[in-house]
Amino acid sequence: MTDYYSLGDPVADTKAPDGPIETRWERRRFGAKLVNPANKRKLSVIVVGTGLAGGSAAATLGELGYQVKSYCYQDSPRRAHSIAAQGGINAAKNYRNDGDSVHRLFYDTVKGGDFRSRESNVHRLAQISVQIIDQCVAQGVPFAREYGGLLDTRSFGGAQVSRTFYARGQTGQQLLLGAYQALERQIAAGTVTMHDRHEMLELIIVDGRARGIVVRDLVTGEITTEFADAVVLASGGYGNVFFLSTNAKGCNVTASWRAHRKGALFANPCYTQIHPTCIPVSGDHQSKLTLMSESLRNDGRVWVPKAKGDTRIPADIPEDERDYYLERIYPAFGNLVPRDIASRAAKNVCDEGRGVGPGGLGVYLDFAAAIGRLGRDAVEAKYGNLFDMYQRITGEDPYTTPMRIYPAVHYTMGGLWVDYDLQSSIPGLFVIGEANFSDHGANRLGASALMQGLADGYFVLPNTIGDYLAAGPFPKLDGENAEVAAARKQVEDRIEKLLSIDGDRTVDSFHRELGRIMWEYCGMERTDAGLRKAISEIRELKAEFWQRVKVPGDGEGLNQSLERAGRVADFFELAELMCIDALHREESCGGHFRAESQTEDGEAQRDDERYSYVAAWEFTGDAPVLHKEDLTFEYVHPSQRSYK
């Protein structure tokens, strides 16, 4: 395996204070240097991405008085993919008096992450969760309320307390619009300048500090260099490496990957979350997958036929010929087992040849019992919008025939390595939201992505970035600087190269093939042999890409093929690192299931002796270097998860 990587020095988070966990965040804020209000307007910050993390960070940094430059590839900051989050946002408010607390949310998150996250970060997240709800309500986010006028909550994703705040099935939309409106308010105030339809294509590092980015104006094609005293990446996750995922079509790893190539460590890239309840693939034309909220598993029963290759319509399969496999294998949790377990169980029954629908890649999610028990109206009131969406996409009526669902890539827990201040291994480069690796360990709990994005953007980064900026402003830069000119030239050369190949295969055809390799070998179940095979196939396909890709048009104006080509080129390099990370981690944990590491009854087997660390990878251009950050648990003691 040393063919694939080498071992470097360990890394450590030097910013989190020791001592009682309850006061670490308070003590860190006190220890951080402050920036004089009069100096803030002399300091500038670039924020890439306008989702929950980037939008809230840009707005808050603007309010604090910094000069902020915000970038997004979409036509408006309001489009960022946080908008599609459905379920809700967790907060330890304990409004229900049901035993919740900051400590319980902290505990659940560390355990849910299968003991592969940092206690300090997670505890801070749980503390801040409370402030987030206050902040969002003050902005006018229309959360669901009860008749008394107070906020409603629900239990979500198997949590035993009711701590999830929600706005019907559109919580992400409402939270993002809150952040977007705060951002637009700062744009109007002149503290933030917005650059929509711009894509970051390179990081500029001068004298060892992140000092700017190279961007392409997607409408005119113009390449410019943009400078600041610090750079914040809030560019989201990399689930689209699988081609088919629940991410938006434009989601990509380019901003993170360019920073990684310039020295930012990439942590735990193999930790991906595969969501069990998505609408199955319907054909070769499929361009993305659609999530159906996890809340459906509260009332739907999952089953497949007992017999292999049973092609009868579901109504013709009698009760005793159905296998309600989650209820059978996990009697205690039944249909509500965590995401990774539900996903793998669906894969197993399909691998046995008992899957349903086109290609046998689906299982039924049946509401007949719920409709019988509660009545159709009650089911419609709860899930009406989801049933409508399902019917629009599949043409089938879930009230009368069971839904078909199948797992799909949904979220990436891995990301750029950051310390407690959310600063990467490059001074002046901060990473927030899904783009960093910090809080979810090997598996994210439902309704925690929105919490982390907003915690980072509204509350953490604005407090920690000052400690770095207090040393600024840094010397003025221009295009004459050798490091700036080199970064710009890299971008121009790469675009020219992509346009000049003029081969005979489209960008999408490569992306689909890469996605198939990743899904097959680096998806729900990973093996040593499979990952080695994947690495060699990825390398071959990458070489072919640079020989045969056809990118029409030129770089002078809007060229959506060129945009995709650059993103897919970076996905190839990321895919290889994901497989190397998955190969080196010879244990199963959270979303990472190594077939070689399972208990006698087929459950994930962690190996804390050997793998209780964050794998932070350094880019070398050849075999990457592994830096380990040891994880210690003082408050939550690692145990094997059990849902039987």
Added chain:
Amino acid sequence: MSLKLRIWRQADARDKGSMVTYQLQNVSPDMSFLEMLDVLNERLTLDGEDPVAFDHDCREGICGMCSLVINGVPHGPEKATTTCQLHMRHFSDGETIDIEPWRAAAFPVVKDLVVDRRAFDKIIQAGGFISAPTGSAPDAHAAPVPKADADAAFEAATCIGCGACVAACPNGSGMLFTAAKITHLGLLPQGQPERDTRVIDMLHAHDEAGFGGCTNTGECTSVCPKGIPLETISRLNKDYRKALHAAS
């Protein structure tokens, strides 16, 4: 299915543009409308032609980025459905489909089917927010909101900012979009302090951005993928009169 597509092609903002006809075979009824265009674009790319530019992102009906006028109707024939959620099973074999960009003075064409909708952001900048700087919030339960108000505010807040309302309006008015935000924020107690200035400032920004006036034709609400009702505009007008009165 096989289809005849007539698509608006326009090289850039300065180009005059025209409809161009393409034949497309082997379209599956399970494809979404945008997947059908993906298939066309794959073919055009391999044939050495410029693929058709169109906006899209989440492809699940919530980001508001997709924006096509299909057979004369923004987002096409299905009610309460964005283009990305429209599937080819709603069309028939041999059909001719016209595909055009949003057409409105405030939304200039960038290329082919892509338009510039930043005029919407300008309206929000003028007052489509509640001024609540980070960290300044009281406890979330400090101000209860009657459930009926909260639900109505949520309904208005579901607007995805796609601009179909503008594309459908004979006046190119952005009033439904503006009214949805006025309604969302005006129904909540937190939105009261800025209620008057908000409606005045947002309406001025609306007019300055090049949107036309509202003459109550109702085309906007009939194509709105989120079903934002026309009553929001009545509410906006009422708020505007009250605000002007208070200001004088």
